[in-house]
Amino acid sequence: MLDSVLVANRGEIARRVIATARRLGIRSVAVYSEADADLPYAAEADEAVLIGPAQPAASYLNGPALLAAAKRTGATAIHPGYGFLAENAAFAASVLEAGLTWIGPSPESIAQMGDKINARNLMERAGVPVSAGTREPVADAAAALVAAREIGYPVMIKASAGGGGIGMSAAAGPEELAAGFETARSRAERFFGNPGILLERYVERARHVEVQILGLADGRVVALGERDCSVQRRHQKVAEETPSPGITPQLRARMLVAAVQAGQTVNYLGAGTAEFLVDVAAGDFVFLEMNTRLQVEHPVTELVTGIDLVEQQFRIAAGEDISFLPADLTCRGHALELRIYAEDSKRFLPSPGTITQWREPAGPGVRVDAGYAAGNKVTPFYDPLLAKLCVHGADRAEALDRGRAAVAAFGIGGLKTNLEFHADLLASAEFSSGDYDTGLVSRLRG
Amino acid sequence: MSEVRAEMVANVWKVVAAEGDAVADGDTLVILESMKMEIPILAEGSGTLTKLAVAEGDIVQEGDLIALIE
Numbered sequence: 001m002l003d004s005v006l007v008a009n010r011g012e013i014a015r016r017v018i019a020t021a022r023r024l025g026i027r028s029v030a031v032y033s034e035a036d037a038d039l040p041y042a043a044e045a046d047e048a049v050l051i052g053p054a055q056p057a058a059s060y061l062n063g064p065a066l067l068a069a070a071k072r073t074g075a076t077a078i079h080p081g082y083g084f085l086a087e088n089a090a091f092a093a094s095v096l097e098a099g100l101t102w103i104g105p106s107p108e109s110i111a112q113m114g115d116k117i118n119a120r121n122l123m124e125r126a127g128v129p130v131s132a133g134t135r136e137p138v139a140d141a142a143a144a145l146v147a148a149r150e151i152g153y154p155v156m157i158k159a160s161a162g163g164g165g166i167g168m169s170a171a172a173g174p175e176e177l178a179a180g181f182e183t184a185r186s187r188a189e190r191f192f193g194n195p196g197i198l199l200e201r202y203v204e205r206a207r208h209v210e211v212q213i214l215g216l217a218d219g220r221v222v223a224l225g226e227r228d229c230s231v232q233r234r235h236q237k238v239a240e241e242t243p244s245p246g247i248t249p250q251l252r253a254r255m256l257v258a259a260v261q262a263g264q265t266v267n268y269l270g271a272g273t274a275e276f277l278v279d280v281a282a283g284d285f286v287f288l289e290m291n292t293r294l295q296v297e298h299p300v301t302e303l304v305t306g307i308d309l310v311e312q313q314f315r316i317a318a319g320e321d322i323s324f325l326p327a328d329l330t331c332r333g334h335a336l337e338l339r340i341y342a343e344d345s346k347r348f349l350p351s352p353g354t355i356t357q358w359r360e361p362a363g364p365g366v367r368v369d370a371g372y373a374a375g376n377k378v379t380p381f382y383d384p385l386l387a388k389l390c391v392h393g394a395d396r397a398e399a400l401d402r403g404r405a406a407v408a409a410f411g412i413g414g415l416k417t418n419l420e421f422h423a424d425l426l427a428s429a430e431f432s433s434g435d436y437d438t439g440l441v442s443r444l445r446g
Numbered sequence: 447m448s449e450v451r452a453e454m455v456a457n458v459w460k461v462v463a464a465e466g467d468a469v470a471d472g473d474t475l476v477i478l479e480s481m482k483m484e485i486p487i488l489a490e491g492s493g494t495l496t497k498l499a500v501a502e503g504d505i506v507q508e509g510d511l512i513a514l515i516e
Contacts, residue, residue: 164482343481349454349483350481350483351454352454352480379455380455380456380479380480380481382481383481
Protein backbone atom coordinates (compact mmCIF):
# COMPACT_ATOMS: atom_id res chain seq x y z
CA MET A 1 0.00 0.00 0.00
CA LEU A 2 1.05 3.62 -0.40
CA ASP A 3 2.81 5.08 2.63
CA SER A 4 1.88 8.73 2.18
CA VAL A 5 -0.33 11.01 0.11
CA LEU A 6 -0.56 14.73 -0.55
CA VAL A 7 -4.13 15.80 -1.18
CA ALA A 8 -4.04 18.57 -3.79
CA ASN A 9 -7.46 19.96 -2.94
CA ARG A 10 -9.50 21.67 -0.24
CA GLY A 11 -12.77 21.53 1.67
CA GLU A 12 -14.98 18.49 1.91
CA ILE A 13 -13.18 16.36 -0.66
CA ALA A 14 -9.78 16.88 0.94
CA ARG A 15 -11.33 15.89 4.27
CA ARG A 16 -12.97 12.84 2.68
CA VAL A 17 -9.71 11.60 1.15
CA ILE A 18 -7.77 12.25 4.37
CA ALA A 19 -10.32 10.17 6.34
CA THR A 20 -9.76 7.09 4.18
CA ALA A 21 -5.99 7.63 4.19
CA ARG A 22 -6.06 7.64 8.00
CA ARG A 23 -8.15 4.47 8.12
CA LEU A 24 -5.68 2.71 5.83
CA GLY A 25 -2.62 3.95 7.72
CA ILE A 26 -1.46 6.23 4.92
CA ARG A 27 0.22 9.43 6.15
CA SER A 28 -1.70 12.41 4.76
CA VAL A 29 -0.46 15.87 3.82
CA ALA A 30 -3.00 18.66 3.29
CA VAL A 31 -2.28 21.83 1.36
CA TYR A 32 -4.14 25.04 2.06
CA SER A 33 -4.29 28.58 0.72
CA GLU A 34 -4.17 31.63 2.98
CA ALA A 35 -7.99 31.66 2.88
CA ASP A 36 -8.35 28.06 4.10
CA ALA A 37 -5.96 27.79 7.06
CA ASP A 38 -8.80 27.26 9.57
CA LEU A 39 -10.83 24.67 7.65
CA PRO A 40 -11.30 21.24 9.27
CA TYR A 41 -9.42 19.31 6.57
CA ALA A 42 -6.15 21.13 7.28
CA ALA A 43 -6.36 20.18 10.95
CA GLU A 44 -7.29 16.55 10.26
CA ALA A 45 -4.34 15.74 8.01
CA ASP A 46 -1.14 14.45 9.57
CA GLU A 47 0.61 17.50 8.19
CA ALA A 48 -0.61 20.69 6.51
CA VAL A 49 1.35 22.98 4.20
CA LEU A 50 0.55 26.57 3.21
CA ILE A 51 0.60 26.54 -0.58
CA GLY A 52 -0.04 30.18 -1.50
CA PRO A 53 -2.51 33.07 -1.59
CA ALA A 54 -6.27 32.61 -1.83
CA GLN A 55 -6.50 32.94 -5.62
CA PRO A 56 -6.73 29.40 -7.04
CA ALA A 57 -4.13 30.15 -9.72
CA ALA A 58 -1.60 30.89 -6.99
CA SER A 59 -2.50 27.96 -4.76
CA TYR A 60 -4.57 24.90 -5.70
CA LEU A 61 -3.79 25.33 -9.40
CA ASN A 62 -0.10 25.96 -8.79
CA GLY A 63 1.50 22.69 -9.94
CA PRO A 64 5.12 23.55 -9.08
CA ALA A 65 4.12 24.64 -5.56
CA LEU A 66 2.23 21.37 -5.04
CA LEU A 67 5.17 19.28 -6.19
CA ALA A 68 7.50 21.30 -3.95
CA ALA A 69 5.16 20.66 -1.00
CA ALA A 70 5.21 16.93 -1.75
CA LYS A 71 8.98 16.94 -1.87
CA ARG A 72 9.33 18.92 1.32
CA THR A 73 6.97 16.65 3.26
CA GLY A 74 8.17 13.41 1.71
CA ALA A 75 4.70 12.57 0.33
CA THR A 76 5.06 9.87 -2.30
CA ALA A 77 1.63 10.09 -3.94
CA ILE A 78 -0.77 12.84 -5.00
CA HIS A 79 -4.56 12.62 -4.84
CA PRO A 80 -6.12 15.46 -6.85
CA GLY A 81 -9.73 15.21 -5.60
CA TYR A 82 -12.06 16.79 -8.17
CA GLY A 83 -11.84 20.15 -9.93
CA PHE A 84 -8.62 22.19 -9.81
CA LEU A 85 -5.87 19.99 -11.36
CA ALA A 86 -7.74 16.67 -11.23
CA GLU A 87 -8.24 16.53 -14.99
CA ASN A 88 -5.08 18.33 -16.01
CA ALA A 89 -3.01 15.88 -18.06
CA ALA A 90 0.11 18.06 -17.91
CA PHE A 91 -0.02 18.13 -14.10
CA ALA A 92 -0.53 14.36 -13.94
CA ALA A 93 2.51 13.95 -16.19
CA SER A 94 4.60 16.26 -14.00
CA VAL A 95 3.65 14.22 -10.93
CA LEU A 96 4.85 11.05 -12.63
CA GLU A 97 8.02 12.76 -13.88
CA ALA A 98 8.78 13.79 -10.30
CA GLY A 99 8.77 10.09 -9.42
CA LEU A 100 5.51 10.30 -7.46
CA THR A 101 2.40 8.12 -7.68
CA TRP A 102 -0.53 9.83 -9.41
CA ILE A 103 -3.86 8.68 -8.00
CA GLY A 104 -5.82 8.75 -11.20
CA PRO A 105 -5.74 7.56 -14.80
CA SER A 106 -2.75 8.08 -17.07
CA PRO A 107 -2.11 11.54 -18.53
CA GLU A 108 -3.00 10.01 -21.93
CA SER A 109 -6.43 8.86 -20.74
CA ILE A 110 -7.08 12.28 -19.18
CA ALA A 111 -6.10 14.10 -22.38
CA GLN A 112 -8.20 11.81 -24.57
CA MET A 113 -11.32 12.40 -22.50
CA GLY A 114 -10.57 16.01 -21.52
CA ASP A 115 -11.18 17.19 -25.04
CA LYS A 116 -14.90 16.60 -25.42
CA ILE A 117 -14.84 16.61 -29.19
CA ASN A 118 -12.10 14.00 -29.21
CA ALA A 119 -13.97 11.98 -26.57
CA ARG A 120 -17.17 12.01 -28.64
CA ASN A 121 -15.29 10.92 -31.74
CA LEU A 122 -13.51 8.12 -29.86
CA MET A 123 -16.77 6.86 -28.39
CA GLU A 124 -18.54 6.96 -31.74
CA ARG A 125 -15.78 4.85 -33.26
CA ALA A 126 -15.96 2.42 -30.32
CA GLY A 127 -19.68 1.94 -30.89
CA VAL A 128 -20.88 3.92 -27.85
CA PRO A 129 -23.92 5.98 -28.84
CA VAL A 130 -23.32 9.74 -29.17
CA SER A 131 -25.77 12.45 -30.19
CA ALA A 132 -25.62 14.24 -33.53
CA GLY A 133 -22.89 16.86 -33.20
CA THR A 134 -19.72 18.44 -34.53
CA ARG A 135 -16.66 16.23 -35.01
CA GLU A 136 -14.17 19.11 -34.89
CA PRO A 137 -14.03 22.51 -33.16
CA VAL A 138 -16.46 25.05 -34.60
CA ALA A 139 -14.36 27.94 -35.93
CA ASP A 140 -16.77 30.86 -35.73
CA ALA A 141 -20.42 31.89 -35.48
CA ALA A 142 -20.95 31.40 -39.23
CA ALA A 143 -19.62 27.85 -39.09
CA ALA A 144 -21.81 27.24 -36.04
CA LEU A 145 -24.90 28.24 -38.04
CA VAL A 146 -24.00 25.84 -40.83
CA ALA A 147 -23.33 23.01 -38.37
CA ALA A 148 -26.54 23.65 -36.41
CA ARG A 149 -28.64 23.49 -39.55
CA GLU A 150 -27.23 20.03 -40.22
CA ILE A 151 -27.63 18.83 -36.61
CA GLY A 152 -31.10 20.33 -36.25
CA TYR A 153 -32.32 22.71 -33.52
CA PRO A 154 -32.33 22.90 -30.58
CA VAL A 155 -28.59 22.53 -30.14
CA MET A 156 -26.35 22.63 -27.08
CA ILE A 157 -23.26 24.87 -27.22
CA LYS A 158 -20.33 23.62 -25.14
CA ALA A 159 -16.68 24.31 -24.51
CA SER A 160 -14.64 21.35 -25.75
CA ALA A 161 -12.26 21.67 -22.80
CA GLY A 162 -15.04 22.68 -20.43
CA GLY A 163 -16.77 21.48 -17.34
CA GLY A 164 -19.07 22.63 -14.56
CA GLY A 165 -21.62 23.94 -17.02
CA ILE A 166 -19.52 27.04 -17.63
CA GLY A 167 -20.37 28.78 -20.91
CA MET A 168 -22.90 26.09 -21.80
CA SER A 169 -26.24 27.07 -23.30
CA ALA A 170 -28.99 25.67 -25.46
CA ALA A 171 -30.08 27.47 -28.61
CA ALA A 172 -33.57 27.05 -30.06
CA GLY A 173 -32.71 28.87 -33.28
CA PRO A 174 -30.04 30.79 -35.23
CA GLU A 175 -30.33 34.02 -33.21
CA GLU A 176 -29.75 32.34 -29.86
CA LEU A 177 -26.98 30.32 -31.42
CA ALA A 178 -24.99 33.38 -32.50
CA ALA A 179 -25.21 34.94 -29.02
CA GLY A 180 -24.57 31.67 -27.22
CA PHE A 181 -21.60 30.88 -29.40
CA GLU A 182 -19.82 34.13 -28.53
CA THR A 183 -20.51 33.70 -24.81
CA ALA A 184 -19.33 30.11 -24.85
CA ARG A 185 -16.16 31.03 -26.71
CA SER A 186 -15.16 33.87 -24.38
CA ARG A 187 -15.90 31.72 -21.32
CA ALA A 188 -13.98 28.79 -22.79
CA GLU A 189 -10.98 30.98 -23.43
CA ARG A 190 -11.10 32.52 -19.97
CA PHE A 191 -11.86 29.47 -17.83
CA PHE A 192 -10.23 26.68 -19.77
CA GLY A 193 -7.61 28.44 -21.89
CA ASN A 194 -9.00 26.73 -24.97
CA PRO A 195 -11.61 28.40 -27.23
CA GLY A 196 -12.72 25.13 -28.90
CA ILE A 197 -16.51 24.89 -29.12
CA LEU A 198 -18.71 21.95 -30.02
CA LEU A 199 -22.38 21.75 -30.86
CA GLU A 200 -24.58 18.82 -29.96
CA ARG A 201 -28.20 18.01 -30.54
CA TYR A 202 -30.11 19.14 -27.44
CA VAL A 203 -32.64 16.77 -25.91
CA GLU A 204 -35.64 18.60 -24.48
CA ARG A 205 -36.79 16.19 -21.82
CA ALA A 206 -33.63 14.57 -20.68
CA ARG A 207 -32.24 12.93 -17.61
CA HIS A 208 -28.60 13.14 -16.80
CA VAL A 209 -27.47 9.70 -15.68
CA GLU A 210 -23.89 8.64 -15.11
CA VAL A 211 -22.12 5.36 -14.45
CA GLN A 212 -19.29 4.89 -11.95
CA ILE A 213 -16.45 2.81 -13.28
CA LEU A 214 -13.21 1.48 -11.85
CA GLY A 215 -10.33 0.64 -14.16
CA LEU A 216 -8.38 -2.08 -12.35
CA ALA A 217 -4.63 -2.54 -12.22
CA ASP A 218 -4.98 -5.72 -14.33
CA GLY A 219 -6.74 -3.82 -17.14
CA ARG A 220 -10.32 -4.86 -16.42
CA VAL A 221 -12.99 -2.16 -16.18
CA VAL A 222 -15.84 -2.63 -13.70
CA ALA A 223 -19.12 -0.67 -13.54
CA LEU A 224 -20.58 0.12 -10.09
CA GLY A 225 -24.08 1.22 -10.99
CA GLU A 226 -25.49 4.58 -11.98
CA ARG A 227 -26.31 7.94 -10.43
CA ASP A 228 -29.14 10.17 -11.59
CA CYS A 229 -27.96 13.79 -11.66
CA SER A 230 -30.95 15.45 -13.31
CA VAL A 231 -31.57 17.97 -10.52
CA GLN A 232 -29.50 20.87 -11.87
CA ARG A 233 -29.38 24.62 -11.72
CA ARG A 234 -27.26 26.52 -14.28
CA HIS A 235 -26.26 23.12 -15.72
CA GLN A 236 -24.69 22.24 -12.36
CA LYS A 237 -25.83 19.39 -10.17
CA VAL A 238 -27.66 20.09 -6.92
CA ALA A 239 -28.94 16.64 -5.93
CA GLU A 240 -28.17 13.11 -7.07
CA GLU A 241 -29.64 9.71 -6.39
CA THR A 242 -29.08 6.05 -7.06
CA PRO A 243 -30.62 3.97 -8.46
CA SER A 244 -32.08 6.28 -11.10
CA PRO A 245 -35.88 6.20 -10.85
CA GLY A 246 -36.09 7.06 -14.55
CA ILE A 247 -34.48 4.14 -16.35
CA THR A 248 -35.57 0.57 -16.93
CA PRO A 249 -33.36 -2.41 -15.96
CA GLN A 250 -32.76 -2.99 -19.69
CA LEU A 251 -31.59 0.59 -20.27
CA ARG A 252 -29.41 0.42 -17.13
CA ALA A 253 -27.76 -2.76 -18.35
CA ARG A 254 -26.97 -1.16 -21.73
CA MET A 255 -25.56 1.95 -20.05
CA LEU A 256 -23.28 -0.08 -17.79
CA VAL A 257 -21.94 -1.91 -20.84
CA ALA A 258 -21.37 1.41 -22.67
CA ALA A 259 -19.54 2.85 -19.64
CA VAL A 260 -17.21 -0.15 -19.45
CA GLN A 261 -16.61 0.15 -23.17
CA ALA A 262 -15.79 3.86 -22.75
CA GLY A 263 -13.26 3.05 -20.05
CA GLN A 264 -11.68 0.25 -22.04
CA THR A 265 -11.32 2.49 -25.10
CA VAL A 266 -8.93 4.78 -23.21
CA ASN A 267 -7.24 2.04 -21.06
CA TYR A 268 -8.80 3.63 -18.04
CA LEU A 269 -7.19 3.21 -14.62
CA GLY A 270 -8.86 4.09 -11.32
CA ALA A 271 -12.18 5.75 -10.55
CA GLY A 272 -13.99 7.51 -13.37
CA THR A 273 -17.47 8.37 -14.50
CA ALA A 274 -19.15 8.08 -17.87
CA GLU A 275 -21.94 10.63 -18.20
CA PHE A 276 -24.94 9.97 -20.39
CA LEU A 277 -27.99 11.91 -21.44
CA VAL A 278 -31.16 9.85 -21.35
CA ASP A 279 -33.96 10.85 -23.70
CA VAL A 280 -36.96 10.12 -21.51
CA ALA A 281 -39.47 10.02 -24.34
CA ALA A 282 -37.37 7.78 -26.59
CA GLY A 283 -36.07 5.56 -23.76
CA ASP A 284 -32.58 5.84 -25.21
CA PHE A 285 -29.25 7.35 -24.20
CA VAL A 286 -26.15 9.03 -25.62
CA PHE A 287 -22.63 9.50 -24.24
CA LEU A 288 -21.96 13.02 -22.96
CA GLU A 289 -18.48 12.96 -21.50
CA MET A 290 -16.21 11.12 -19.15
CA ASN A 291 -14.93 12.60 -15.91
CA THR A 292 -11.49 11.17 -15.28
CA ARG A 293 -11.51 11.54 -11.51
CA LEU A 294 -13.53 10.95 -8.37
CA GLN A 295 -16.95 12.57 -8.74
CA VAL A 296 -18.47 14.97 -6.17
CA GLU A 297 -21.50 12.68 -5.85
CA HIS A 298 -19.54 9.44 -5.33
CA PRO A 299 -20.99 8.95 -1.79
CA VAL A 300 -24.37 7.73 -3.10
CA THR A 301 -22.59 4.86 -4.84
CA GLU A 302 -20.67 4.13 -1.65
CA LEU A 303 -23.89 4.06 0.37
CA VAL A 304 -25.63 1.47 -1.79
CA THR A 305 -22.56 -0.69 -2.51
CA GLY A 306 -20.82 -0.44 0.87
CA ILE A 307 -17.57 0.16 -1.01
CA ASP A 308 -15.11 2.95 -0.15
CA LEU A 309 -14.22 4.37 -3.59
CA VAL A 310 -11.25 6.36 -2.29
CA GLU A 311 -9.81 3.14 -0.86
CA GLN A 312 -10.14 1.54 -4.32
CA GLN A 313 -8.33 4.55 -5.83
CA PHE A 314 -5.45 4.07 -3.38
CA ARG A 315 -5.31 0.32 -4.03
CA ILE A 316 -5.36 0.67 -7.80
CA ALA A 317 -2.70 3.41 -7.75
CA ALA A 318 -0.52 1.11 -5.63
CA GLY A 319 -0.98 -1.70 -8.19
CA GLU A 320 -3.02 -3.80 -5.77
CA ASP A 321 -6.32 -5.66 -6.05
CA ILE A 322 -9.49 -3.82 -5.15
CA SER A 323 -11.14 -4.73 -1.85
CA PHE A 324 -14.08 -6.67 -3.35
CA LEU A 325 -14.81 -9.20 -6.05
CA PRO A 326 -16.66 -7.54 -8.95
CA ALA A 327 -18.94 -10.58 -9.26
CA ASP A 328 -20.06 -10.11 -5.65
CA LEU A 329 -21.07 -6.49 -6.18
CA THR A 330 -24.61 -5.78 -5.01
CA CYS A 331 -26.50 -2.52 -4.63
CA ARG A 332 -28.74 -2.29 -1.58
CA GLY A 333 -31.47 0.26 -1.04
CA HIS A 334 -31.60 3.83 -2.29
CA ALA A 335 -29.28 6.78 -1.67
CA LEU A 336 -29.64 10.51 -2.17
CA GLU A 337 -27.11 13.34 -2.05
CA LEU A 338 -28.11 16.95 -1.47
CA ARG A 339 -25.43 19.53 -2.16
CA ILE A 340 -25.57 22.21 0.49
CA TYR A 341 -24.34 25.40 -1.14
CA ALA A 342 -23.61 28.86 0.26
CA GLU A 343 -26.24 30.46 -1.93
CA ASP A 344 -29.76 31.75 -1.49
CA SER A 345 -32.62 29.32 -2.06
CA LYS A 346 -34.52 31.37 -4.60
CA ARG A 347 -32.11 32.83 -7.15
CA PHE A 348 -29.10 30.66 -6.24
CA LEU A 349 -26.80 33.65 -5.90
CA PRO A 350 -23.53 33.10 -4.00
CA SER A 351 -23.49 34.05 -0.33
CA PRO A 352 -20.00 34.12 1.15
CA GLY A 353 -19.70 34.96 4.84
CA THR A 354 -18.75 33.64 8.25
CA ILE A 355 -20.47 30.54 9.60
CA THR A 356 -21.81 31.38 13.05
CA GLN A 357 -23.68 28.13 13.60
CA TRP A 358 -23.12 24.63 12.22
CA ARG A 359 -25.25 21.74 13.40
CA GLU A 360 -25.14 18.56 11.33
CA PRO A 361 -27.98 16.07 11.24
CA ALA A 362 -27.27 12.52 12.36
CA GLY A 363 -29.14 9.23 12.61
CA PRO A 364 -29.62 5.98 10.72
CA GLY A 365 -28.65 6.25 7.08
CA VAL A 366 -27.37 9.83 7.35
CA ARG A 367 -23.88 10.77 6.15
CA VAL A 368 -22.56 14.33 6.03
CA ASP A 369 -19.38 15.15 4.09
CA ALA A 370 -18.71 18.70 5.25
CA GLY A 371 -15.94 21.10 4.34
CA TYR A 372 -16.67 23.65 7.01
CA ALA A 373 -17.49 24.06 10.70
CA ALA A 374 -18.74 26.86 12.95
CA GLY A 375 -16.42 29.87 12.92
CA ASN A 376 -15.09 29.18 9.41
CA LYS A 377 -15.18 31.89 6.79
CA VAL A 378 -16.65 30.99 3.39
CA THR A 379 -14.73 33.10 0.89
CA PRO A 380 -15.66 34.11 -2.67
CA PHE A 381 -12.58 32.40 -4.14
CA TYR A 382 -13.90 28.85 -4.47
CA ASP A 383 -17.07 26.99 -5.35
CA PRO A 384 -20.03 27.37 -2.96
CA LEU A 385 -20.19 23.72 -1.78
CA LEU A 386 -20.40 23.68 2.03
CA ALA A 387 -21.34 20.06 2.58
CA LYS A 388 -22.93 17.02 0.99
CA LEU A 389 -25.87 15.70 2.92
CA CYS A 390 -26.30 12.05 1.96
CA VAL A 391 -29.02 9.68 3.07
CA HIS A 392 -29.53 5.96 2.57
CA GLY A 393 -32.78 4.04 2.97
CA ALA A 394 -34.17 0.59 2.26
CA ASP A 395 -36.10 2.10 -0.65
CA ARG A 396 -36.57 5.51 -2.31
CA ALA A 397 -39.46 6.49 -0.04
CA GLU A 398 -37.39 5.87 3.08
CA ALA A 399 -34.38 7.69 1.62
CA LEU A 400 -36.54 10.72 0.83
CA ASP A 401 -38.11 10.67 4.29
CA ARG A 402 -34.67 10.58 5.87
CA GLY A 403 -33.60 13.38 3.56
CA ARG A 404 -36.54 15.57 4.64
CA ALA A 405 -35.77 15.01 8.34
CA ALA A 406 -32.05 15.61 7.82
CA VAL A 407 -32.61 18.86 5.90
CA ALA A 408 -34.88 20.10 8.69
CA ALA A 409 -32.27 19.17 11.31
CA PHE A 410 -29.33 20.82 9.49
CA GLY A 411 -28.60 24.15 11.16
CA ILE A 412 -26.31 26.60 9.39
CA GLY A 413 -26.17 30.21 10.55
CA GLY A 414 -24.36 33.33 9.40
CA LEU A 415 -24.88 33.01 5.66
CA LYS A 416 -27.55 32.05 3.19
CA THR A 417 -27.76 28.42 2.16
CA ASN A 418 -29.91 26.40 -0.20
CA LEU A 419 -31.31 24.19 2.59
CA GLU A 420 -34.74 25.72 1.98
CA PHE A 421 -34.47 24.81 -1.70
CA HIS A 422 -33.76 21.20 -0.73
CA ALA A 423 -36.78 21.19 1.59
CA ASP A 424 -38.91 22.42 -1.35
CA LEU A 425 -37.34 19.85 -3.69
CA LEU A 426 -38.11 16.97 -1.34
CA ALA A 427 -41.65 18.29 -0.82
CA SER A 428 -42.35 18.62 -4.54
CA ALA A 429 -44.68 16.15 -6.19
CA GLU A 430 -42.47 15.99 -9.28
CA PHE A 431 -39.27 14.99 -7.48
CA SER A 432 -41.15 12.66 -5.13
CA SER A 433 -42.71 10.88 -8.09
CA GLY A 434 -39.29 10.12 -9.54
CA ASP A 435 -40.58 11.19 -12.94
CA TYR A 436 -38.50 14.34 -13.46
CA ASP A 437 -35.87 15.66 -15.86
CA THR A 438 -33.20 18.38 -16.02
CA GLY A 439 -35.90 21.06 -16.27
CA LEU A 440 -37.12 20.30 -12.73
CA VAL A 441 -35.37 23.14 -10.88
CA SER A 442 -36.52 25.86 -13.26
CA ARG A 443 -40.07 24.54 -12.95
CA LEU A 444 -39.78 24.63 -9.14
CA ARG A 445 -38.34 28.12 -9.19
CA GLY A 446 -39.85 29.49 -12.41
CA MET B 447 -30.49 59.28 -8.00
CA SER B 448 -29.95 55.57 -7.53
CA GLU B 449 -27.11 53.81 -5.76
CA VAL B 450 -25.99 50.42 -6.97
CA ARG B 451 -24.42 48.37 -4.18
CA ALA B 452 -22.82 44.94 -3.96
CA GLU B 453 -25.08 42.20 -2.58
CA MET B 454 -22.15 40.00 -1.57
CA VAL B 455 -18.41 39.73 -1.26
CA ALA B 456 -17.09 39.42 -4.78
CA ASN B 457 -14.25 40.10 -7.14
CA VAL B 458 -14.80 42.74 -9.83
CA TRP B 459 -14.20 40.80 -13.02
CA LYS B 460 -15.24 43.26 -15.72
CA VAL B 461 -16.21 46.91 -15.81
CA VAL B 462 -18.59 47.26 -18.72
CA ALA B 463 -19.82 50.88 -18.41
CA ALA B 464 -17.85 54.10 -17.93
CA GLU B 465 -18.48 57.26 -15.92
CA GLY B 466 -20.51 59.71 -17.98
CA ASP B 467 -22.35 56.97 -19.90
CA ALA B 468 -26.06 57.29 -20.41
CA VAL B 469 -27.52 54.06 -19.04
CA ALA B 470 -30.97 52.52 -19.23
CA ASP B 471 -32.74 50.37 -16.66
CA GLY B 472 -31.31 46.85 -16.87
CA ASP B 473 -28.04 47.75 -18.59
CA THR B 474 -25.02 45.80 -17.36
CA LEU B 475 -22.63 48.09 -15.47
CA VAL B 476 -20.04 45.68 -14.13
CA ILE B 477 -19.66 41.92 -13.84
CA LEU B 478 -18.73 40.55 -10.43
CA GLU B 479 -17.42 37.10 -9.78
CA SER B 480 -17.98 35.12 -6.62
CA MET B 481 -17.71 31.39 -5.97
CA LYS B 482 -16.98 30.63 -9.62
CA MET B 483 -20.12 32.43 -10.75
CA GLU B 484 -20.38 35.60 -12.79
CA ILE B 485 -22.90 38.08 -11.46
CA PRO B 486 -23.86 40.95 -13.78
CA ILE B 487 -24.69 44.14 -11.89
CA LEU B 488 -27.46 46.01 -13.66
CA ALA B 489 -28.55 49.63 -13.69
CA GLU B 490 -31.67 50.17 -11.59
CA GLY B 491 -33.27 53.06 -13.43
CA SER B 492 -32.17 55.21 -16.34
CA GLY B 493 -29.85 58.21 -16.23
CA THR B 494 -26.23 59.20 -16.33
CA LEU B 495 -23.58 57.10 -14.66
CA THR B 496 -22.00 59.82 -12.52
CA LYS B 497 -19.77 57.60 -10.43
CA LEU B 498 -18.19 54.20 -10.91
CA ALA B 499 -16.64 53.25 -7.59
CA VAL B 500 -14.90 49.99 -8.60
CA ALA B 501 -12.13 48.87 -10.93
CA GLU B 502 -11.39 45.47 -12.42
CA GLY B 503 -9.64 43.25 -9.89
CA ASP B 504 -11.12 45.04 -6.85
CA ILE B 505 -12.76 43.03 -4.09
CA VAL B 506 -16.11 44.44 -2.98
CA GLN B 507 -17.75 43.71 0.35
CA GLU B 508 -21.49 43.33 0.87
CA GLY B 509 -23.06 46.79 0.78
CA ASP B 510 -20.13 48.51 -0.96
CA LEU B 511 -21.07 51.20 -3.47
CA ILE B 512 -20.54 50.13 -7.07
CA ALA B 513 -22.09 52.99 -9.03
CA LEU B 514 -24.25 56.09 -8.84
CA ILE B 515 -26.85 56.88 -11.48
CA GLU B 516 -28.41 60.36 -11.60
